[in-house]
Amino acid sequence: MTASGDLLVDAFGRIRETVHEVVDGLSPDELAVRLDDGANSIAWLVWHLTRIQDDHIAEAAGLDEVWIAQDWSARFELPFPRRATGYGHSP
Template identity: 40%
Template sequence: MDTRELLLDHAARIHELYAAVPDGLDLERAHEKPLGVGNPVVWLLWHAARVQDDHVAGLSGEPQAWASWSSRLDLPLPVEDFGYGHGPDEVDAVRVDDLDLLVAYQAAVHELTLSYLRTVDAEELDRVVDDQWDPPVTAGVRLVSVIGDCLQHLGQAAYVKGLL
């Protein structure tokens, strides 16, 4: 398996896991905070998709899917917000009327991700995308970070769903 195939496989797994989390979950429960204080499933799903969208668009240079999806989900947050550093008030603001909209948004993010990953080669993976760190962050390191973040948040969402 080459690197591109490996990355495409990771993206497919994220997409499958994402779609599975809201399956069978009602909207009220999806907004419920575990133990009254944790992040609800809706926020975890939204955040996972937003991080992937933001970071992959930053690598590809293409517009984020959120540019056309933010008005559909109509959240009272700045359009550039992807959930980093959210406190309880911002978490509470992430409310949706339909879980299928979140799944559809992530599907759009997934397609943009696949489009970018199909172009990735060794040179692209070695491209420095952020020299504010030591060592500088390459596209490959950023992709590994996105994969890890998405899988972590989807695992959290599945766990919270199980608690509910």
């Protein structure tokens, strides 16, 4: 792997580890918390982060997004279009 590839793998690995550490043990009510009236919930922020990663990595690798290919959008039943990543959403 190239140095830039190693850097990206490390960065995405750190993000994954950190997100797991932050949300581990949080209740559904805690995940729904908005730290400010203009802020999105913790759950929404994690969803948005993972959707953006899925979208960008899939495009760079020439692959289908996991969210679409494995039909995660149907499993989550979110009130967004199937290909939504959270851009333009407001709390």
